[in-house]
Amino acid sequence: MHASHLDQVHAKINLHAHRRVRSVLDGNYSSIFKGRSMEFEDLREYAQGDDVGDIDWKATARSGKVLVRRYIAERKNxxxxxxxxxxxxxxxxxxxxxxxxxxxxxxxxxxxxxxxxxxxxxxxxxxxxxxxxxxxxxxxxxxxxxxxxxxxxxxxxxxxxxxxxxxxxxxxxxxxxxxxxxxxxxxxxxxxxxxxxxxxxxxxxxxxxxxxxxxxxxxxxxxxxxxxxxxxxxxxxxxxxxxxxxxxxxxxxxxxxxxxxxxxxxxxxxxxxxxxxxxxxxxxxxxxxxxxxx
Amino acid sequence: MTLQAGWAIPVAAGLLAVAAVVGVILARRRRRQGGTALANTSRFLALPAFGRVLRRHAATQVLSGLAVAVLAVGATIVAARPAESETITPEVRNRDVVLCLDVSGSMMEVDADLMESFQNLVKNFDGERVGLSVFNSSSVTLFPLTDDYAFLEEQLGEYARQLDAYWETWEIDGSDGGFDFSGTLIGEEYGSSLIGDGLAMCLDLFDRQNQERARSVVLATDNMVAGAPYLTLPEAAQLAKLKNVRMYAIDPGWGQYWDGWDIPSTYEMPEQAELREAAESTGGEYYTLDDGDSVRKIANSILSQEASLTETTPYRLVHDRAGLGTALAAVGAAGLVLVSALAALGRRRRRSE
Missing domain, CATH: 3.40.50.410 (von Willebrand factor, type A domain)
Known part of the structure; x- marks a missing residue:
């Protein structure tokens, strides 16, 4: 049997990109689908590349860390x-x-x-x-x-x-x-x-x-x-x-x-x-x- | 024109076939295993520069290939050894001739002439070995059998000159004029002009007794014996016959002495008759010096009669004719060098640009 293609891709990404880059990937992807109806899911720390508009300023003030809101697309892409x-x-x-x-x-x-x-x-x-x-x-x-x-x-x-x-x-x-x-x-x-x-x-x-x-x-x-x-x-x-x-x-x-x-x-x-x-x-x-x- | 190593051509063809097969296999394998596979090369291949460089490259390859082919063909021809062959019947070189000269007093007047006759005789020979012996009461070998004609020419000429000088000075003051007779007068007390003994000693000059060679003695004497020889002339002739040697006699002749006498020039003294019979008993011939043709006749007789006695094996002589192959190979090599040099020059010019 072949090894899972996804696991291989995962391993390659881990091999070639360090953590900060990987989190950037997370942040960017969430904003690929902007302009769509989104449902709030949770907060996470700001990562480079996140849309500044997504920053939850109140939560940021409370926690002392810059937090952004994460959404789940309401409709699956x-x-x-x-x-x-x-x-x-x-x-x-x-x-x-x-x-x-x-x-x-x-x-x-x-x-x-x-x-x-x-x-x-x-x-x-x-x-x-x-x-x-x-x-x-x-x-x-x-x-x-x-x-x-x-x-x-x-x-x-x-x-x-x-x-x-x-x-x-x-x-x-x-x-x-x-x-x-x-x-x-x-x-x-x-x-x-x-x-x-x-x-x-x-x-x-x-x-x-x-x-x-x-x-x-x-x-x-x-x-x-x-x-x-x-x-x-x-x-x-x-x-x-x-x-x-x-x-x-x-x-x-x-x-x-x-x-x-x-x-x-x-x-x-x-x-x-x-x-x-x-x-x-x-x-x-x-x-x-x-x-x-x- | 024949090929000495004709097998080289099929071998070369075989090598060519093997090389072709290996080349095809390698090319196929390279194509199958692939070098680096590239896509979307059409743009690249369509570049004007690519076409230009490719044509030049192809021309270089073709010219190199051509040069290698010419080189290979030339090398193959050389390897096949084209040759011309000729069949040679070797000159008969197994004749021995001993010149035997009587230097007794009665002969001294004509010995210079006889020596010149010997010289002329030798000029008719080519490859025959010639030796020279002189005798009076005893015999001296002046030189043994040799086919060094330069030496013969020089020696015979020198002796003729010395004999001439001797006769001239002897006539004036009785001195020897430089001719060295030492050794020819040993045992003079028993007599001189011992013709039979002289001939027998001349027979002793023949060597290589185990080889079947044509042997001749040219005896120049007047057959005027003055003493008691061990062997008479007929006995010596018998010995010659026994040894299978032909004896040719040159008699100075007495014609000059008959001037004024009522004797025909054809008159033969008993000594002359004995000499002729002795010569003829060995299968040889008798001539007098008066006979201007005697030398040529003796030479012809020795060369023709004796040739039939000798067996010669014809053999093939092969001359390699490597010129064409070598030239082709050289042209191919030069072409290869030229093409490589031009290509290298182009690379260098490009680097410096």
Missing amino acids: NVTLLVNTGRSMAATAPDGSPKSSLALMAAGLFGLLVLRHRDLMGLTWGDQKGCHLLPPKGARGHVELILNTIAKAATAQAAPADLSGLLAYAGQAVRKRGIVVLITDDADLDPAGFAALKRLHLQHEVLMVSIADMEPSAATARSPLDIETGVLIPDAVRRHPAVVAEQAAIRARKRAALTRSLGTLGIAEGRVEAEATMVHTMIGLFERHQHVGR
Whole structure:
């Protein structure tokens, strides 16, 4: 039997983020769902990133510590992971780990938060061969199933990725209004995909997690080959200064274009490059998500 | 043009096949185990710089491969040892000729001429061993059998010169003119001009008795015996025959003495007849010095008659012709070095930029 994906994600978070960061995660998440009907649950100490508006000034005065009010969402949130599980997700991330394991960790992180807040989690995933849906449920076992499904789908044997198709499918299939977390890689977003993303964002609250690709010119790549074609990229060519320089330029241009597009839509993006920096990336994503606001 | 080590070609082909199979296996394994799998490389592969560098890289690879191929082909050709072979029938070199000169008083006038005849005779030879012995009452070996023709030429020339000088000074003052006869007059009290003994001693010069060699003696004498030899000329000739040696006789001839006498030039003295019979009894021939062609005839006789006596085994001589293979290998190696040097130069220029 496989070890629990959730336990693994938990262990990784504990490994890479110290306690103060983890409490920030708690605080931020509680304010992802602002503007919704909330029911007061209890008080807890203020943590960095909490909405200042949540501070209970009277209780703070009484206790001498800064306390914030915690709420339970009155209505359970539907958090749908939209994972681009095509073949490219099995390729390598900048830190040398498979991108799929980074995607899995990001998904698991959301899973832990969803479970802690007794929300519901669903999954939409797919590639060129087709897209699939697991409807939202709140059980730990269901979250585990979602992670397992991602792990099984995002392999080198999978069909090539189809981000636009997946976005279009999600626009149809995800009916219940909620939060959609798009976990994809550095694939280019074509106009159709961009339109689908825009439609999705009108229906739902969309966050985007990009799993970065290892660059072909990276020094840590060992006889790299393209995962789609199997074509080897010769070292003498990929490390050539002219190629490296040109690639750096085009990468910066593409990133800038994507950031601009997402900015016009009001979608916050977190770009994951390594397991070690995942938690920080996510906190940054939550902060930006708050500020792009609704 | 034949290949001395033709098996090298299938071996090289086999090695090539093995290398190809190993290469394919390695490439497949590398693809299966994968290097680092990367996604979304199409942007990268579409870079103009990538295409440019890739083309240059590919050209370098192709040229290197070509150079290695040329090198390998050249090396294979060298390994296969192309060679030209020729069949050689070795020159007959198992003839021994002993020149035997009578230096008795009656002969001194013509000995210089006879020595020159010997010189001319030797000029007809190539590989035959020649020895020289002179005798009067006793015999002296001037040099034993040798095929050192430079030495022969020098020695015979020197003796001819000395004999000439001797005759000239002797005619004037009776001195020896530098020619050293020491040893030829031992036992003079028993007589001089002991032709039979002289011939017998000349026969003694033949060595390698266990080898079947064509042996000839060229005896230059007037056969004017003055004393009591151990062996008469016919007896010595018999000994020669016994030893399977042919005796060729050169007689100075007496034609000059018959001038003014009523004797035909064809008149043969008993001594001359004895000499001719002795020569002919051994299978040899008799000539007089008057016969201008005697030397050539003797040479022809020795070279032709004796050749039939000797057996020679033809053998194959093989010359390696490594030129083409070596040149190809060199061109390949030079090409490889050139391509590598150009690539290294490019890298260095890029670093300094």
